[in-house]
Amino acid sequence: MATFIDLSDIPVIDNHCHAVVATQGADPVEWLQRFTESPDPAMGAEHVRHTVFYRRLMRRIAARYGLPVNDEAGVLAYRAQRGSAALVGELFPEARISGVVIDTGYPSPALAMRPADFVDASGAEYAALMRLEVEFQRLIALHADYDELLEAVRQLVSDVRAKGFCGFKSIVAYRTGLAIAQWDTPAAITAFQRARREVQSSGAVRLGYKALLDTLLHIAFEAAAEQELPVQFHVGYGDPDVDLRTSSPLELRSLFENPRYRAMSIVMLHGCWPYFREGAYLAAVYGNAFLDISYAIPFLSRAEMTSMTRSAFGVAPLSKIMYSSDAVSIPEMHWIGALDGRQVIGTVLGELVDAHELEVHEAREAGRLILNATAARLYGLTEAAA
Numbered sequence: 001m002a003t004f005i006d007l008s009d010i011p012v013i014d015n016h017c018h019a020v021v022a023t024q025g026a027d028p029v030e031w032l033q034r035f036t037e038s039p040d041p042a043m044g045a046e047h048v049r050h051t052v053f054y055r056r057l058m059r060r061i062a063a064r065y066g067l068p069v070n071d072e073a074g075v076l077a078y079r080a081q082r083g084s085a086a087l088v089g090e091l092f093p094e095a096r097i098s099g100v101v102i103d104t105g106y107p108s109p110a111l112a113m114r115p116a117d118f119v120d121a122s123g124a125e126y127a128a129l130m131r132l133e134v135e136f137q138r139l140i141a142l143h144a145d146y147d148e149l150l151e152a153v154r155q156l157v158s159d160v161r162a163k164g165f166c167g168f169k170s171i172v173a174y175r176t177g178l179a180i181a182q183w184d185t186p187a188a189i190t191a192f193q194r195a196r197r198e199v200q201s202s203g204a205v206r207l208g209y210k211a212l213l214d215t216l217l218h219i220a221f222e223a224a225a226e227q228e229l230p231v232q233f234h235v236g237y238g239d240p241d242v243d244l245r246t247s248s249p250l251e252l253r254s255l256f257e258n259p260r261y262r263a264m265s266i267v268m269l270h271g272c273w274p275y276f277r278e279g280a281y282l283a284a285v286y287g288n289a290f291l292d293i294s295y296a297i298p299f300l301s302r303a304e305m306t307s308m309t310r311s312a313f314g315v316a317p318l319s320k321i322m323y324s325s326d327a328v329s330i331p332e333m334h335w336i337g338a339l340d341g342r343q344v345i346g347t348v349l350g351e352l353v354d355a356h357e358l359e360v361h362e363a364r365e366a367g368r369l370i371l372n373a374t375a376a377r378l379y380g381l382t383e384a385a386a
């Protein structure tokens with residue numbers, strides 16, 4: 001019989017996830033659209049119900065709430081009536097989620113549960129990341145002078161822990177791609193002037209000006225190295241705003257090779273799917289590279305999550321891999337991510353035991369690192385006892 005490493009007693013730190021929305025609506029159109037990265041309404045309306053991920057999620061939620069399988073209307077009515085705080089209060093402790101590292105950029109804080117309410121309901125330790133591009137965009141709109149902008153960015157990224165953040169998050173993959181370059185000042189200023197023209201014509205800027213964005217990111221990376229902060233990068237899978245061709249983790253080479261950034265931990269998110277082999281390789285060759293594997297988003301089958309996990313464990317040190325859900329808005333995603341993540345990780349660790357590569361106690365310890373201890377150390381959260 002195949003060995004399975006039971007990790008259900010290990011509290012998980014969800015090292016990359018998003019806030020739960022304050023109000024859980026019962027509108028099926030909105031609900032279905034949550035389970036696709038596609039902006040095309042036809043995907044939610046016609047195709048989401050035919051994804052393996054959605055079938056698995058709904059089967060498990062319906063069973064959890066004591067409803068018939070595939071009773072979508074029943075599930076929606078039940079959870080809307082229960083409300084966010086009650087759902088979080090049941091599901092987070094049940095999934096033993098002891099800590100969360102929240103990307104505050106999405107959903108909008110105006111729609112999210114207030115952090116204090118979320119902490120009260122979940123009992124989880126809470127840490128937040130500063131979302132760099134959103135802050136840069138805000139500062140570009142405020143400053144007409146380039147040197148003033150640079151000074152404002154330096155202020156922004158100084159003393160980050162005192163400002164209540166445990167690190168940075170970058171969505172440069174959603175803007176100009178991960179091949180972050182060095183630019184001379186005239187090129188950066190030209191890009192800044194174009195960004196300012198966008199501010200003047202539309203009131204805001206979407207930071208698609210590569211020479212400017214790269215330059216501001218380097219200021220943040222210098223600060224991260226100096227303060228020994230982790231930086232999370234969106235890599236690979238996302239909505240079609242991401243050009244998957246320019247969001248391979250291999251594009252991050254110039255950062256990994258830069259000796260000035262050694263003290264900045266680079267966390268490649270959601271297994272870099274579909275580039276998980278590349279991500280695992282980087283975690284194996286660069287001391288400051290960490291691979292996050294998410295178990296709710298991307299919307300994958302169990303088999304595909306298992307395959308990603310196998311590839312990662314097969315090459316990267318098990319001390320360089322961290323669990324997350326990447327769940328957004330609905331607490332059932334944080335919950336199923338933790339339950340299925342432990343299950344998949346326990347299965348793959350069991351395979352390594354059966355292959356005589358790990359002892360059972362070594363597999364257990366690897367599980368503790370992946371689910372909890374490595375993230376606790378990186379983000380400054382409480383570590384579960386060995």
Ligand SMILES: [Zn+2]
Nearest residue numbers: 016017103326
């Ligand atoms: Zn995310």
